[in-house]
Amino acid sequence: MTRTDNGGPADYPAQVQQVAQALRQHSGPVVVLSHENPDGDALGSVLGLTRALRQLGREVCAPMTLPRYLQFLPEEGELCGPLEAWPDGALAAVLDVDNNDHVRVGGANMSSFSGPTVNIDHHGTNARQADALLVDPSQPATAQIMVDVLDALGTEWNEHLATPLLLGLITDTGSFQFSSTTPTTLRTGARLLEHGARLNWLNEQRMQNPRTYYTLLREVLSTLEFTRGGRVVLARVDDAMLERAGAGWDEVDAYVGLLRNAEGAQLAVLVKDYGDRVKFSLRSRGGLSAQNIAVALGGGGHIPAAGATVNAPYPEARAQLDAAVSAELARLDAQTAQEQTL
Template structure:
C-alpha cells in the first residue's frame, strides 16, 4: 500500500511477522495505545481495529478519545478501560512502547500474561514483544499500520483509510515537518485512493469550542521568551480552567501555536497540576525536544516530545531550564565545530 517494495528488508519482515501473528490469533485482540491519545494514536487504533474486524476478528479497543477527536469513531466501536483481560487475548500496542506500562492506556499490561505485538515509531522503544515493527524513521505509526493492513490482506475501505490518514497528517504537522519522507506522500496518495476523507478531516480538526479561545487568552498572558527568544514558554493551571470553563483538552494544541513564534527553536507548554508539571515540547532545526524530554524523564521524537516532572512548578521549571540550556549549548557547540 505504501510503496513497501522500496522499504528495507528487515522492515518488511517485521511487518509480515506482526501481520502473521494477528492473522493467526483465533481469540480476542485488544488494541491499545498511549495515554492522552493524539491523532496518530487514535487513527492507528481505529485503522487496525476496523481492518481486523473486516477479517472477522473479535477486537476490543479501549481508548479514551479526547474531545477534539470524537468526530472520528463510530458509536460503540471503542470501549472504556478494561477491568480484566479477555481470556486468550493478544495485545496489539500501537504508537507506544509496550515495555512502558505506565504510558499504555486502556488496560493494565503488568497483569497481562498473553503475547504482545507492538507497532511504534519512537526511538526510545525497548523492542521487546512477540512480534514488532519499530522504526523511528517512519513519520507516523499510522503509516506503519497501513503496511500491516496490506500484509494482513484486509479489504481496504474509506473507514480504514480515513483514520490512518488522520494519523499520518497530524504526526507530520500536515506534512510540514522534516520527518516527512517520499514514502509518506506515497502513503497519503494511496490512502486517498482508498477513499480517505481529507477535506472532512481538515474541516473537523479546524473547529474549536469557545473555551479554547477563552483559555488561550489567559495562557498567552503567561507567555515568556527565554534565551534571547530562542525558547518560548507558556503555562496553564487549574485556576485558569475554572475561570474560563475550559478543560485540559482545550490546551492540547497550544504548543504548536507557540512553535510558530519567529526566532524560536523550542516551544514549551507547561501544564501545571500543582504537585507535578507536564511539559509538551516542540523544536525545530538542530534542537532536539527528545533530548530535553529524556533528561526530564520523558520521551518522544526529535521535533515533538514530552515529560512529566513530579515537582511543583518552580522546581520543575528549574529542571526544564537546565535541560534546555544543555541542549542549546550542545547545538551551539556543534555549530562552532566543538563538543561539550
C-alpha cells in the same frame, strides 16, 4: 510496501509479516491499545487496525478515552472504556507507544498482562521487547506503518480504513509540513486518498474549535515567556486557568503548535501544571532536539516533538527543565561552531 526515504530496519518487511501473522493467527480476542492522552496518530492507528481486524471477523476491544477534538471520528461503540480485567485468551496490540512503558499505555494495565503482545511504533526510545515487534523510527507516523500491516493482513481497502490512517499521517507530519515528510509519505497520503480517505472532512473537523479554546487561549497567552534571547517560548496552564475559562485539560494540547510558530523560537514548551506534578510538551526546530530535553526529564518522543512528566511542583520541575534546555542549547551551539570551522 510503504517505506520512508530515511532508511529503517533492514528486516522491516520480515517484521511486517511477523506482526501480520501474529494478528491473523490469534484466535482469541485482540485488545488494541495506544498511549494515554491520545493524538490523531494514536487514534487513527487504533481505528485502522480495529476496523481491519473486525473486517476479518476477529473479536476486538479498543479501550481509549478521547479528548474532545478527536471525538468526531469513531463510530458509536467502536471504542470502549478502560479495561477492568483482561479477556481470557487475549492478545495485546500496542500501537504508537512502547508496550513496556506501563505508565504511558492507556486503557489497560499492561503490568498485569501475561499474554502475547504485538508492538507497532515509530519512537526511537522504544525498548523493542514484544512477542511480535515492528518499530521503525524512520517512519513519520505509526499510521504509515499501519498501511503496510493492513496490506499484509490482506484487508480490503475502503474509506472506513483509509480516513483514520490519513488522520494519523497528517497529525504527526503537521499536515505534511514537518521535516519528517518524505516523498514516500506523500505517496502514502495519495494512496489513502485513492482508497477514499475524506481529507476535506478531516480538516474541517480538525479546524473547528469550541468557544472555550478562545477563552482559555486568553489565559495561556497571559503566561507567555520568551527566554534565551527568544530561542525558547513557554506558556503554562493550571487548574485555576481552566476553571476561569470553563475548559478542560483535554483542550490544552493544541496550544503547543501555536507556540511553535513564534518567529525565531527553536523550542516551544507548553506546561501543564497539575500542582504536584508537571507535564512538559516540547516542539523544536533548527537542529535543536526536543527528544534530548524530554529524555533528560525522564520522558521521550521524537527529535522535533517530545514530552515528559516531572513528579514535582512547578518551581522544582521548571528548574529541571531549564537545566535540560541549557544542556541542549550548549550541545547545539557547540555543534554549530564546529561545523562553521570545517
